[in-house]
Amino acid sequence: MGMTMIEKILARSAGVSKVSPGEVVTVDVETAVVIDLNFLPHDWREPKKVWSPDKCVVIFDHIAPASDERSAILHTTGRDFVRNQKIKRFHDVGPDQGIAHQLVADFGYALPGTVLVCVDSHTCSGGAFNCAARGIGGPELIYVLATGKTWFQVGTTVRYEFHGALPPVLNSKDLIIHIANVYGDHATQNVEYAGPGVANMSLNARRTLSTMSAEISAEFATFEADELCQEYLRSRTDRPFEPQFPDPDASYDDVRTIDLSALEPLVAYPDTIVKNGRPVREAAGERVDQAFIGSCANGTLDDLEVAARIVKGRRVDSRVRFIVTPGSQAIYREALRRGYIADLMEAGAVVTASTCGACAGLSAGALAPGERCITASTRNYKGRMGSQEAEIFLASPATVAATALRGTITDPREFI
Amino acid sequence: MKLKGKTWKFGNDINTDLLLPVPVVFMPAEEQAKHVMEANRPGWVQQVRPGDVIVAGRNFGMGSGRPASRAVKGTGIVCVLAESINGLCFRNSVNFGLWAMEVPGVHAAFEEGDIAEVDFEAFTVRNARSKKVLKGRPFPQNLRDILAAGGIIPMLDAQGLLLPKLPPRGAAPRATGR
Numbered sequence: 001m002g003m004t005m006i007e008k009i010l011a012r013s014a015g016v017s018k019v020s021p022g023e024v025v026t027v028d029v030e031t032a033v034v035i036d037l038n039f040l041p042h043d044w045r046e047p048k049k050v051w052s053p054d055k056c057v058v059i060f061d062h063i064a065p066a067s068d069e070r071s072a073i074l075h076t077t078g079r080d081f082v083r084n085q086k087i088k089r090f091h092d093v094g095p096d097q098g099i100a101h102q103l104v105a106d107f108g109y110a111l112p113g114t115v116l117v118c119v120d121s122h123t124c125s126g127g128a129f130n131c132a133a134r135g136i137g138g139p140e141l142i143y144v145l146a147t148g149k150t151w152f153q154v155g156t157t158v159r160y161e162f163h164g165a166l167p168p169v170l171n172s173k174d175l176i177i178h179i180a181n182v183y184g185d186h187a188t189q190n191v192e193y194a195g196p197g198v199a200n201m202s203l204n205a206r207r208t209l210s211t212m213s214a215e216i217s218a219e220f221a222t223f224e225a226d227e228l229c230q231e232y233l234r235s236r237t238d239r240p241f242e243p244q245f246p247d248p249d250a251s252y253d254d255v256r257t258i259d260l261s262a263l264e265p266l267v268a269y270p271d272t273i274v275k276n277g278r279p280v281r282e283a284a285g286e287r288v289d290q291a292f293i294g295s296c297a298n299g300t301l302d303d304l305e306v307a308a309r310i311v312k313g314r315r316v317d318s319r320v321r322f323i324v325t326p327g328s329q330a331i332y333r334e335a336l337r338r339g340y341i342a343d344l345m346e347a348g349a350v351v352t353a354s355t356c357g358a359c360a361g362l363s364a365g366a367l368a369p370g371e372r373c374i375t376a377s378t379r380n381y382k383g384r385m386g387s388q389e390a391e392i393f394l395a396s397p398a399t400v401a402a403t404a405l406r407g408t409i410t411d412p413r414e415f416i
Numbered sequence: 417m418k419l420k421g422k423t424w425k426f427g428n429d430i431n432t433d434l435l436l437p438v439p440v441v442f443m444p445a446e447e448q449a450k451h452v453m454e455a456n457r458p459g460w461v462q463q464v465r466p467g468d469v470i471v472a473g474r475n476f477g478m479g480s481g482r483p484a485s486r487a488v489k490g491t492g493i494v495c496v497l498a499e500s501i502n503g504l505c506f507r508n509s510v511n512f513g514l515w516a517m518e519v520p521g522v523h524a525a526f527e528e529g530d531i532a533e534v535d536f537e538a539f540t541v542r543n544a545r546s547k548k549v550l551k552g553r554p555f556p557q558n559l560r561d562i563l564a565a566g567g568i569i570p571m572l573d574a575q576g577l578l579l580p581k582l583p584p585r586g587a588a589p590r591a592t593g594r
């Protein structure tokens with residue numbers, strides 16, 4: 001019996017010919033991404049020697065620029081580490097700043113057929129590039145930095161086959177809410193996204209889906225590296241890679257077919273996206289105090305473009321704070337050049353520097369008790385964006401932009 | 417490894433924002449433990465006694481990579497038994513030395529306060545009240561070694577792979593006389 005996509009990548013990284021569900025395998029790590037939160041004084045221990053500084057990336061993203069003395073110390077500790085260990089791929093506060101998973105995509109750090117790890121749970125983002133990318137927790141990352149290795153328990157795999165294309169204005173955010181609604185969580189399972197519909201998805205769209213797979217508790221979420229993906233990576237990195245494709249006789253927990261063209265805008269109600277989504281038209285009228293577009297899932301140029309298109313020449317409702325945080329400073333600059341930022345700001349949006357920010361209630365855009373927010377970020381658990389008593393609705397950037405205009409949850413198709 | 421403890425019951429999908437809310441992440445480790453389950457079960461941490469055991473439903477610890485398992489361990493809890501444990505949470509549990517096992521049927525088999533007898537060699541759980549024995553999902557020796565060492569940092573320290581723990585840069589008093 002053959003192997004699924006993720007089994008192939010793990011087998012290759014473990015240097016064995018075959019792995020099967022249930023096994024625990026030790027793998028070589030190709031890329032280790034260290035973020036500012038790794039440098040928390042009570043968590044951080046520096047290895048005497050990083051196993052391969054060349055395979056290490058350091059990114060300040062969760063609180064960047066530093067917002068207080070505490071976060072400033074994370075950054076000084078991180079800069080010392082970069083200097084001591086002679087790490088070249090370093091994204092400090094500055095022109096190459098951005099959210100880790102966005103930068104991993106922008107700089108071609110996630111290589112097909114390899115293992116990439118980072119402390120953060122949305123590291124699965126890199127699965128859009130056929131990379132076994134996942135969050136591993138702080139102490140484990142220190143282990144990886146010291147040894148270059150880690151272990152994974154091989155899970156079973158669910159395969160999704162997409163057909164058709166998403167209707168205009170719909171986003172992979174709508175698709176993941178649909179998947180979470182119909183199939184629930186995927187705890188202990190991997191997901192493999194495939195089928196002819198993938199060809200109709202941009203790399204940004206694929207990455208939104210792989211990133212959001214953390215919300216259905218997938219272990220790994222991967223796409224094949226098609227020509228589009230490989231060409232993109234070749235334009236950004238000289239490092240070699242070997243994409244891994246599933247075997248035709250691989251065994252799956254389930255193979256599920258989804259017609260992308262049949263989807264409509266969805267919104268997840270507060271606290272989880274699992275079995276908690278409804279069509280936006282049914283949620284219409286729900287009041288919000290804040291609307292947020294940003295995060296590693298939906299801070300891309302495509303997301304800023306659709307939001308700008310919706311609000312251009314209109315005004316954000318006076319009762320709503322509309323906050324926009326680009327995924328990286330490079331995206332921010334490009335959106336400036338294209339006029340999206342002006343359109344957003346003229347409509348009343350506050351555009352912040354690229355950082356995790358409101359997504360985790362870390363800076364600009366935190367919520368008070370009793371407040372309601374609609375967000376295009378990744379996660380809507382209780383307390384995620386500030387108060388435990390705030391309510392967080394989760395939707396696509398288009399739905400968030402349309403809602404910002406009206407002050408109540410609104411179907412974006414009304415504005416396009 | 418065998419252990420025995422009084423159980424506390426929780427439901428499905430206990431997430432990392434419940435185990436360790438974001439503002440708490442920045443507090444010292446001892447402080448973090450005081451806030452575990454604060455939103456869903458206020459006052460619980462004060463009732464936990466060292467050696468107690470959590471029994472939970474599906475997908476325990478879903479969510480982020482923050483050190484939630486260390487906070488749970490800090491409350492005095494020594495072991496988590498759940499129908500299923502989120503992959504990242506399981507890793508963190510192993511790496512922080514919090515014993516954890518996936519045990520199908522465990523949620524229904526225990527009432528809160530029952531004593532659980534847990535065996536990490538046979539991977540079984542016995543309810544001392546009902547005498548019922550359940551089979552857990554085994555994991556290999558190398559992970560048990562990390563747990564037995566008290567977590568991965570003590571293990572790396574023992575192997576001499578880490579620099580000594582230094583006071584955080586910037587927190588040290590400034591040099592005088594300049």
Ligand code: SF4
Binds near residue numbers: 099120356359
């Ligand atoms: S943007 Fe949000 S989900 Fe993404 S890495 Fe930052 S905090 Fe995590």
